[in-house]
Amino acid sequence: MPFDISTLDTQPIWLSLKLASITTFILLLLVIPLAWKLSHSSARWKSLITAFSTLPLILPPSVLGFYMLLMLGVNGPIGKLTQELGLGTLAFSFPGLVIASVIYSFPFALQPIQNAFDSINKKTLEAAATLRASPLDRFFSLVMPIAKPGIITAAVLSFAHTIGEFGVILMIGGNIPGETKVLSVAIYDHVESLEYAQAHILSGGMVIFAFVVLFLLYFLNTASHKNQKAAR
């Protein structure tokens, strides 16, 4: 049976891109202040928070999805709260997916930014303080520009990792077209229904996307290292 490309449902692609963009944006807003706080915290606190936020890296997505379902569901603590606020439950909804994705991709945002902040020389900031820069001023005029490569890496990894998310989404979001049916779920759906042509197009697209993202990441990192070396 010949396949007409115009009949391909592109909605999951847009949904995935929307989910990944919003997730990345929220992650950067959360992680940048947290990482900055952690880079000035005691080793014990730092290890505790880092270990906790790195859990999603190790746990099977199903475990993560299971607990989130319990939390966000009708009888879960967050579910009850959202119901009392008149928001309904977040399970099987797009906002629920965003929350799950933020947690799932958290370590991918935290690690690069944390590393970038940790490598900033404390003396650099002391010099800035003696040049009349307030703590906030130092953060925006020095910390952010110096940590820029780490922040870009964090953003790219979070975005790509959210696009590639499957298990957690299946657990918490299900398969509602336009709401929770993202790219990876759509591929699963096509395969289940033996629509291999559609599955091929979407899967091939994912492979190319993943490769291009990783290539750009490594290329940009190598290039910026070379620039730094050239300046030396």
Add this chain to the structure above:
Amino acid sequence: MKNLTEAKDLAATKNIAAAFNLVRNNFELDVDIEIPGCGVTALFGSSGSGKTTLLRCLAGLEKSTRGNLIIGDEVWQSDTDFMPPHKREIGYVFQDSNLFEHLNVNDNLRYGFNRIDKQQRRISIDQAVSLLGIESLLSAMPAQLSGGQKQRVAIARALLSSPNLLLMDEPLASLDLSSKAEILPYLDSINTALSIPMIYVSHSPDEVVRIADHMVLLEAGKVRAQGAVNELLTRTDLPLAHLNEASAVVSGKIKEHDQRYHLTYIHIADNDIATSIIGRDIGTEVRVRILARDVSIALQPESRSSISNVLPCTITELSATHDLAKVLVKLNLKNEQLLAHITAKSADTLGLKTGMSVYAQIKSVALMKS
């Protein structure tokens, strides 16, 4: 450098009173010092004596310090208040320059400059750049600069935040000899051109005698002595007078030049001291260093000697040194103090005693700054 005299008057009134206590691991800094609000004060001591820590306390970089810091009539630290470093009108030069590696020289210079109100700027970028001779470096990245160049940029950067107090943490320590020689004249010119009081950390007696007017001697976190440089250099109870390069520094005015013999006469304490010709105008204030080992003592003004500088002095102290063959003689020359290292044998032969009038023969003097 408009308002130069104004700045001078202002600076003169801003004496610094500091008392700090800081306990860390197996080190305790416990100091109470008074620093004049003009000229150069050296914080002098061996490594581990707490010089840098004291400087960091003055800058507000040591948060866990208890104590009081009063600059003129401003309270920077007390039991209840702690002014954060960015609110203190200081310039700080770090031992390892500490430039912003991701910014070029020009942007490094502008970092502090841009954060000062226009009306409060006392020095322009152009002035700082020419004062430190870094015109050709403006577009370079810090990583491309030599140690001496980096330090000159760091000094210019600190000056451009128009400080009322310049703090320098061994700015020459990480440099080789030629880079040191490259920077020292710039430090002199800052001192004379900008009249910003400067606190200068050093463990090198050579640097201190060259640059400082006032000195705080630190030992194991405590103040051993503080006062005018020559007073401390010539105090026989302090280690400085017992160094091999023990010396006195005295100030005077250039009186006349002798073109025939290429000599300059400097008028010091009612006497004229001859030195190799100095290319400065008559009347210029200069400071000379007289090494204790270059001073010998005679009972009569020796006329048949190659030494041309013979000064009448009174012996104020005789003390032993760690070299049993030598004694340290402290001499009073019209209220200026000099030191002489002579052999114990000569001291006995001449019958030297405290209160005796003698003649100091000075083999050579070195010009320090003018």
